[in-house]
Amino acid sequence: MSVYSSELVNLELVATDKVDAITQLAQLVVSAGRATDAQQIVADVLSRDEMGTPQVDGVAIPHARSAGVSEPSVVVARTSGVTFDPEEAPADVIFMILVPNGEGDEHIVILSGLARRLMDPEFTQALRSLQSADAITALLAIGEA
Amino acid sequence: MKIIAVTSCATGIAHTYMAAEALERAGKAAGHDITVETQGAGGFKPLPADVIATADVIIFANDVGIREKDRFANHKILQSTPKAAIKDAKSLIEQAVALVAE
Numbered sequence: 001m002s003v004y005s006s007e008l009v010n011l012e013l014v015a016t017d018k019v020d021a022i023t024q025l026a027q028l029v030v031s032a033g034r035a036t037d038a039q040q041i042v043a044d045v046l047s048r049d050e051m052g053t054p055q056v057d058g059v060a061i062p063h064a065r066s067a068g069v070s071e072p073s074v075v076v077a078r079t080s081g082v083t084f085d086p087e088e089a090p091a092d093v094i095f096m097i098l099v100p101n102g103e104g105d106e107h108i109v110i111l112s113g114l115a116r117r118l119m120d121p122e123f124t125q126a127l128r129s130l131q132s133a134d135a136i137t138a139l140l141a142i143g144e145a
Numbered sequence: 146m147k148i149i150a151v152t153s154c155a156t157g158i159a160h161t162y163m164a165a166e167a168l169e170r171a172g173k174a175a176g177h178d179i180t181v182e183t184q185g186a187g188g189f190k191p192l193p194a195d196v197i198a199t200a201d202v203i204i205f206a207n208d209v210g211i212r213e214k215d216r217f218a219n220h221k222i223l224q225s226t227p228k229a230a231i232k233d234a235k236s237l238i239e240q241a242v243a244l245v246a247e
Binding site for chain 2: 048051052054056061063064065097099105108109111112113115116117118119120
């Protein structure tokens with residue numbers, strides 16, 4: 001199973017705050033049949049988040065290893081602005097990375113490649129401007145071996 | 146200048162690789178020869194001693210302990226974090242270059 005899917009894209013997320021955003025995205029992963037326990041995912045992401053959520057160019061990258069997820073998954077959401085780090089401007093794109101506990105190297109390699117691409121301004125701009133969930137997943141698939 | 150950076154973070158999924166990419170981009174943009182060793186969840190390939198020996202300066206951008214840290218014992222080291230590298234890699238490169246001049 002691929003780490004991304006058009007089911008894991010929400011181009012119009014409406015969230016009151018960080019916890020609400022993470023909760024809704026965790027529920028999306030459960031709805032897609034890739035996770036069993038949204039509450040566990042939220043708890044694990046927030047626990048890791050206490051060390052600071054990486055944010056680059058308006059894209060927040062909450063991530064965690066979690067027993068609540070069964071398939072490594074990348075969730076992409078666009079929103080009008082959610083504050084993840086009080087020192088940063090609100091994020092308008094959320095790129096959430098979830099990995100099951102004990103996941104092997106194969107998926108980590110794919111996920112680490114995506115993490116690197118987040119440092120490319122053209123990539124983050126495309127996450128912001130592409131018109132459909134399918135276009136977003138096609139973008140994520142570029143460069144995957 | 147020849148710069149080596151080592152990046153690592155707690156989960157080893159995101160910060161490690163974002164910091165590596167940021168440092169590579171900033172180092173090359175400033176005209177340096179930069180090599181990054183990522184110590185992430187996908188394991189790591191230790192840079193060989195002969196590569197490390199030729200480096201002018203080392204940047205550690207880590208939240209968790211550097212593995213096989215002894216390899217870098219004879220070098221000038223700029224100690225930082227993955228978050229700082231992601232936020233302003235250019236500044237870290239400049240600080241590392243300044244460290245060599247000291």
